[in-house]
Amino acid sequence: MFETASDYAQNVDFVMLLIVGISVVLLLGITIAMIYFVFRYSRKRNPVAKQIHGNVILEIIWIVIPTIIVMVMFWYGYEGFQRLRADSEGAYEVKVYGFMWGWNFEYPNGKKNDTLYIPLGQKTKLVMTSRDVLHSFYIPAFRLKEDLVGGKSTFIVLEPSKTGSFDVACAEYCGLNHSRMYTKLHVLEDSEFDKWLKIGMPEEGKKDETKTLPKDSVKTEAILE
Amino acid sequence: MSDSTVSTNGDYVNFYQYKGKHTGILGWLLSVDHKRIGLLYLGSMVTFFLVGMTLGFFMRLELWNPGQDIMGPQTYNALFTLHGIIMIFLVIIPGIPAGFGNFFLPIQIGAEDVSFPRLNLFSWYLYTIGGLLAVASLFLSGGPIDTGWTFYAPYSLRTGTEVIMPLMAAFILGFSSILTGVNFVTTVHRLRAPGMTFFKLPLFIWALYSTAWIQIIGTPIIGITILLVVVERLFGVGLFDPAMGGDPILFQHLFWIYSHPAVYIMILPAMGVVSEIIPTFARKTIFGYGAIAVSSIAIAFVGTLVWGHHMFTSGMSDESRWVYSFLTFIVALPSGVKIFNWVATMYKGSIKAETPFLYVMAFIFLFSIGGLTGLVLGSLATDVHLHDTYFVVAHFHYVMFGGTIFIFFAALHYWFPKMFGKMYNTKIANIALAIMVVGFNMLYFTFFILGYLGMPRRYYDYLPEFQGMHQFATVGSWVMIAGILLMFINLFLGLKNGKKSGNNPWGGMTLEWTVPSPPPLLNFKKIPTVKYGPYEYEHYDEVTNNVN
Ligand code: HEM
Ligand SMILES: [Cu+2]
Secondary structure, three states, X not given: OOOOOEHHHHHHHHHHHHHHHHHHHXXXXXXXXXXHHHHHOEOOOOOOOOOOOOOHHHHHHHHHHHHHHHXXXXXXXXXXXXXXXXXXOOOEEEEEEEEOOXXXXXXXXXXXXXXXEEEOOOOEEEEEEEOOOOEEEEEHHHOEEEEEOOOOOEEEEEOEOOOEEEEEEEOOOOOOOXXXXXXXXXXXXXXXXXXXHHHHOOOOOOOOOOOOOOOOOHHHHHHHO | XXXXXXXXXXXXXXOOOOOOOOOHHHHHHOOOOHHHHHHHHHHHHHHXXXXXXXHHHHHHHHXXXXXXOOOOHHHHHHHHHHHHHHHHHHHXXXXXXXXXXXXXXXXXXXXXXXXXXXXXXXXXXXXXXXXXXXXXXXXXXXXXXXXXXXXXOOHHHHOOOOOHHHHHHHHHHHHHHXXXXXXXXXXXXXXXXXXXXXXXXXXXXXXXXXXHHHHHHHHHHHHHHHHHHHHHHHHOOOOOOHHHOOOHHHHHHHHHHHHHHHHHHHHHHHXXXXXXXXXXXXXXXXXXXXXXXXXHHHHHHHHHHOHHHHOOOOOOOHHHHHHHHHHHHHHHHHHHHHHHHHHHHHOOOOEOOOHHHHHHHHHHHHHHHHHHHHHHHHOHHHHHHHXXXXXXXXXXXXXXXXHHHHHHHHHHHXXXXXXXXXXXXXXXXXXXXXXXXXXXXXXXXXXXXXXHOOOEOOOOOOOHHHHHHHHHHHHHHHHHHHHHHHHHHHHHHHHHHOEEOOOOOOOOOOHHHHOXXXXXXXXXXXXXXXXXXXXXXXXXXXXXXXXX
C-alpha cells in the first residue's frame, strides 16, 4: 500500500516515521499525564488544591528540549528535501505541460506523449509549466510534487530505484475535472526506454480520451510489446 | 461555597428584562449592549455552522462511491468552496471573539460595556451584510463560486462562476473584524477596573487582546488582495494572470500573509478559553501565567512571518522554502508550551471534571494531534509529499475543528449558565461529547492515512483503492453529526426548561462569576476594585463574596 519507487521516497518515509514517532511519544505523554491527573487529583481524592504558580526550571526545560527536537525535525526534513533538487546536473530532461485537464510530455528528440516514460538508470529532470491555471504534478510513489505555473518553469528531479508504473495526479485544484487529471509514470530499463523513444517517433502521442479514472494510453504501450 | 450569591437573583433587572427605547426584535437589532450583540453573533454563527456542517455531510455522501453518486463535479466543487468560506469567514474568524468576547470581555475586566458600543453594533451589521451577500451570490447568473476558499489566481480570474460578489462579502466581513479588533484593544487599554493591571487580566483577555492586534494589522492585507482580484477580473490589468504578465505566486503570498496569521485569530481566543476553564475546575491558579500571556503575544507576532509554509511546492525559491520551514518550527514552540502549562495546571489541583472540562480534555487531545501533524507539514521532505492531500484536510480539521470549534462548544457549556441563568442536562452533554469525539476521529483520522497514500484534496472522484477508507470516513461523519445535533438539542432544551443555575455554578473566580446570572444591563452595581490575579484561588472566598 505505501508503495515507494525511489531511495528518495524511502527517505521521506524515514523522516515521516521519525517525526511521527516523536509525536506519538509526546501525545501519549500529554494524554496520559492529563488523564492521570484528573483521577489522581479529583476533588474527592484531593479536596484542596495546592497553589503552584510556576516553576522556572521546569519551564526552561520544556522550552529547551522541544526546541532541540524541532530543530532535529527541521534538519532531516530540509536535508531530505534538497537531496535530489540540489544536484540535477546532467539529468535527462523532459518537458511537462499541464492544462485543463491533462498532461503533455515532450522529450529531447521531439517526441510527445500523454503518459510519462523515464529511464531507470539515470536521473530525470522534469521541467514544467502550465498552459492555463495552476496544476501540481504529484507522484505519490515518489513522494514528490511541484506546482505548474503559467509563464514560469518549475522542476522535479526523479531518481527511480525500480521499474514499474505509477499513478500521477494533479494536486492543485484546477476546476471541473481536477480529480480526473490522472496519468501514468512508467519507469523502464534503459534499453527498453531507448527503444520506446525511437519506436514511438515520429508518431504523435494521442490525447488521453479517458474521461474516467486513469487508463493508460494503450497505443504507446502496444508499440512497446 | 459558591452559592452565597444566589439570593441576589430576585431583586434586579437582568439585561433581557431591561426595557430600553425599543422592545421585541428591535430591542435586539438596535441594542448597543455588548451582551445582546454577543448573543446576536452567537446565534448567527451557530446558524452558519449548521449550514456548513450540512454541506460537509453532503460532500461526504458524494464520496461514498468513486464517480457520481448524488451530484456532479461542479456541484461538489461549489460545495467545498462554500463549506470552506462559511466555516472560515463566517464561523471561525468572528467565532469566539465576536461571540464570547463581546459578552465577556467587558465583564471580565470590570467594565460596563466596550469602548465604542455603537461601532460594535455596526460591526455586527457588517457581518450580517457580508453573510447575506455571500448567500445572495449563490443565486446570481454565474452560479455558486467554485474556486476553493483560497481563491487562487489564475483560476479565480477565469472561472465562469460568480466570484466578485463572494469576494466583496469577504471584504466587508474583514471590516467587521477590524472594527471589532479596534474596539477590543481600546477597551482593554481604557476600561479596566481599578486595580486590574495588565498582569492581573484573565488569560482570555490576553488572548483576545493579541487576537485583536492581528485583526487590525492583518485584515487590511486580505482586503487589498481581494480588491486586486476584483480589479483584475473586471479590467484584466495583469497582476496575477500569467497570460497578461502577472504572477500567480504573488497572489499566494498576499493571500497567506493574512491567512496564516488568521489561523491564530482562530486559535488564540480558544486557547484563552482553555486557560479560563482549567483553573475553574481544578480550583487552582494557572501554571505559568506569565508564560501563557506572553506566548499569546509571541505567537501573534512570530506568526506573521511563517506564511510561506503554505507554499512549499508553489514554485518559490528553494531558499525561501527552508527559511519558512525553519520559522514554522520556531512558532510551533509557544503553542507546545501552552499545552504543557495546561496539563501542569492540573497537577495537584482539585479537579471536578464537569462538562466544560471534559470538552477541554477532548480539545487537548485533538489539538495536540493537529499540532503534532503540523510538524510533519512544516518539514520540507514530508510536506512536499503531503501538501494538498487529505493529510492536510485532516490536519486543519484537527486544529480548527478539534481545536477552536470544540472550545467554542466548551465555552457554550461553560458560560451557558451565566448567559442564560439556566443549566442544561450535563449528562446528555457529556454523552454528546463522547459521540462527537468517536465520530470525529473516524472521519478525520482516516484522512491522515488517505493523505499519506496519495489521495489529493478537493477531489470529486477517486481511485477505487481508496473506497473502503472513504466509506469508513463517511460513516464517521454521520456519527459525529449525530453527536453535534444531540449537543445543540440538549442546549436548546436547557434554554427552554433548564433549572436555574445560580450565579457561580462552577466556582469560577473571574469577575463574570461575581455578577448575577444573567447579568444586569451595565453588568455591575458598582465597579469592583481588583486586588488579586484572576486565578488566585487562595483568595477565592474574599473575591467571590465581594458580590455585586
Ligand atoms: C461539521 C462537520 C464537517 C464535515 C463533515 C467536514 C467535511 C469536509 C470535507 C469533506 C471537506 C472537503 C475535503 C476535500 O474535498 O478536499 C472539507 C473541507 C474543508 N473544511 Fe470541513 N468539515 C466539517 C467541519 C468543518 C469545520 C468546523 C471547519 C472550520 C472551522 C471546516 C473547515 C474546512 C475548510 C477550510 C475546508 C477546505 C475547503 C477548501 O478546500 O476550499 N470544516 N470539510
Ligand atoms: Cu490540474
